[in-house]
Amino acid sequence: MTTKKRYAEPAPGPMDVEAFRHVVTSRRSVRQFTQTPIPQAVLDDCLDMAMLAPNSSNLQPWEFYVVRTPARRAALIEDCMGQNAARTAAELIVIVARTDSWREHARMNLSEFPMQPVPKMVKQYYGMLVPLVYNQGPLDSFGRVRRGLARISSRVRAVPRGPCSLEEMRLWAAKSTALAAENFMLALRAHGFDSCAMEGFDERRVARLLKLPRHALPIMVIAAGERAPDGVYFPRLRFARERFVHTV
Numbered sequence: 001m002t003t004k005k006r007y008a009e010p011a012p013g014p015m016d017v018e019a020f021r022h023v024v025t026s027r028r029s030v031r032q033f034t035q036t037p038i039p040q041a042v043l044d045d046c047l048d049m050a051m052l053a054p055n056s057s058n059l060q061p062w063e064f065y066v067v068r069t070p071a072r073r074a075a076l077i078e079d080c081m082g083q084n085a086a087r088t089a090a091e092l093i094v095i096v097a098r099t100d101s102w103r104e105h106a107r108m109n110l111s112e113f114p115m116q117p118v119p120k121m122v123k124q125y126y127g128m129l130v131p132l133v134y135n136q137g138p139l140d141s142f143g144r145v146r147r148g149l150a151r152i153s154s155r156v157r158a159v160p161r162g163p164c165s166l167e168e169m170r171l172w173a174a175k176s177t178a179l180a181a182e183n184f185m186l187a188l189r190a191h192g193f194d195s196c197a198m199e200g201f202d203e204r205r206v207a208r209l210l211k212l213p214r215h216a217l218p219i220m221v222i223a224a225g226e227r228a229p230d231g232v233y234f235p236r237l238r239f240a241r242e243r244f245v246h247t248v
C-alpha cells in the first residue's frame with residue numbers, strides 16, 4: 001500500500017519581532033502628506049501584501065481601486081467630505097468588499113490550485129460546500145432555509161449560522177477585506193510611507209463614481225503617501241489591555 005505524503009510547510013525560522021513592532025507602532029493615521037509620490041513598484045508590493053491577508057474560505061472577496069484620473073480623484077476627495085488626508089494624499093485607494101465574486105473564485109480555487117491533481121477534499125469544498133453555504137438564492141430564500149435548518153440542528157450540535165442573507169454576506173466580505181486593508185497599511189509603513197483609513201465618505205457616491213456593481217461595497221478609502229512633519233494630529237491613545245482582553 002502506498003501512503004500519500006501530505007503537503008508540509010514547516011514554521012519559518014526566528015523573525016525580527018522588533019522590526020515588526022516598529023512597523024506596527026509607527027503606523028499612525030496621517031492626515032497631511034507631502035507631495036512625494038509613492039513609486040509604482042512600492043504600491044504594487046503593498047497591494048500584493050494586502051492580498052496575502054487571511055480571508056474566508058480563500059475566496060478573496062476584495063478589490064482595490066487606485067483612483068488617479070484627475071476628475072475621478074477630485075470627485076473622490078469631495079465624496080470624502082474634503083478630508084485633509086484625502087486632499088493631500090499621493091494615492092487614494094478605495095477598498096471594496098464583494099459579495100458576488102465567491103462563485104468565480106471558488107472555480108478559480110480549483111482551476112489554479114497549486115497541487116495537481118486537486119485533492120478530493122478541496123474539490124468537494126469548492127465544488128459542493130461553498131455553493132451550498134454562500135448562495136443566498138432569490139430574496140435570501142436559500143439562506144432562510146439554511147437558517148431554519150441550522151436552528152434545528154443546533155439543538156444537538158454546533159453548526160455554522162451564516163451567512164444566511166445578502167446583508168450577512170456584506171459582513172462576511174467586509175471582514176476579510178478589512179484584514180487586507182490592514183496588511184496594506186502596514187506594508188506602506190514598512191516601505192516608509194503612511195496612510196489614513198477613512199470611512200468618512202459617501203458610500204453611494206463612491207460606488208457610482210467607480211461604477212461599482214450592486215454587490216460591491218466600498219468599505220474604506222485609504223489615503224496614502226509620505227507623512228508630512230505635522231501629519232499626525234495627536235499622540236496615540238489606546239486603553240488598557242485589561243479592558244479588552246478576557247481570559248475565560
Ligand SMILES: Cc1cc2nc3c(=O)[nH]c(=O)nc-3n(C[C@H](O)[C@H](O)[C@H](O)COP(=O)(O)O)c2cc1C
Binds near residue numbers: 027029031085199201
Ligand atoms: C474603519 C476606519 C475608519 C476611519 N475613518 C477615518 C476617517 O474618515 N477620517 C480620519 O481622519 N480618520 C479615520 N480613521 C482613522 C482613525 O481615526 C484612527 O485609526 C484612530 O483614531 C486611531 O489612531 P491611529 O490610527 O493613529 O492609531 C479611520 C480608521 C478606521 C480603521
